[in-house]
Amino acid sequence: MSEKLNIAFIQANLHWEDSEANRKLFSEEISKISDEVELIILPEMFTTGFSMNAEKLAEPTEAETLNWMKETAMKKSAAVTGSVIITENSNYYNRMFFVFPDGSYKIYDKRHTFTLAKEDETYTAGTERLIVEYKGWKICPLICYDLRFPVWARNTVDYDLLIYVANWPEKRVNAWDALLKARAIENMTYCIGVNRTGEDGDGYIYNGHSAAYGPLGEELTELNRSDEFIAEFSIEKEALNEVRSKLKFLQDRDSFTLN
Structure with missing residues (x-):
């Protein structure tokens, strides 16, 4: 078990519908990350931008981008996560991969x-929430619009870290800022949101605001960049456990199941 988890996220201006260019971009950015980092977080649809052109852009699961993530994770000895357009059984998915340093992986749709x-x-749409266990940490990875639905993120399993990857536009960034902090506080967890910046091929503007919060809503990174x-x-982990032990808010949560 790791009492401390070293994390890096990358906020970038994505190349529109150009997977090769984006893999190159993130390879260059990841090379700048220190060797102490154990988890690297990339945005939603980090190889394409938020495109509905799935027929053209979708990859099978075991294809170029997942192979790149595996190679990157093994090279950096760090887990790598982010979402990609995937085709499977004649369906398309906005699929988040959590790739471990040994190249194994978990998926969340x-x-x-x-x-x-x-x-x-x-x-x-996916139907199951994923809880990843990594270095003694329980991690819940979610994607963009999931942020607006607190029931889906409700911390009923005592996870330690909530991650949102996104292409969240500037015109609604106030909601992004408010809800990320709220999810940390209401679930007494660390919460990280990784967004993109720049303009996409559909003319939508993104202004980032990637951020990380502690279980009381305290800021862990510079905000509003x-x-x-x-x-x-x-x-x-010690700081998280101390807050939960002292305040015990999660013990008063409502019991329910999702249909």
């Missing part, structure tokens, strides 16, 4: 497809 952009008409940058920081 986005539960809440973004109806405003008609994502639901292109991508099949709209430029491309890498953040490196640590989260501590």
Whole structure:
């Protein structure tokens, strides 16, 4: 078990619908990350941007991008996570991979497809939440629009870290800022949100605001940045356990099941 987890996230301006260029971009950025980092977080659809052109862009699971993530994870001796457009059994998925340093991986398919952009008409929604166990930490990885649905993120299993990867537009960034902090506080967990920046091929503007919060909503990274940058920081299990032991808010949570 690791009492401290060293994390890096990358906020970048994605190349529109160009997987090769984006893999190259992130390879260059990841090479700048220190060897102490144990978990690297990339944005939603980090190889393409938030595109509905799935028929053209989708990859099978065991294809170029997952292979790149495996190679990167093994080379850096760090877990790598982010979402990719995947095709499987004649369906398309906005699929988040959590790739371990040994090249093994877990998957999470986005539960809440973004109806405003008609994502639901292109991508099949996932049905199961994923809890990843990594270095003694329980991690819940979610994607973008999932952030608006607190029941899906409700901490009923005492996870330690909640991750959202996103392409969240500037026009609604106030919701992004508020909800990330709220999810940390209400679930008494570390919460990290990784967004993109720049303009996509559909003309939507993204201003980043990637951030990390502690279980009381305390800021762990510089907030409201709209430029491309890498953040490196640590989260501590002892500090999390101390807050939960002292305040015990999770013990008063409501009991329910999801249908």
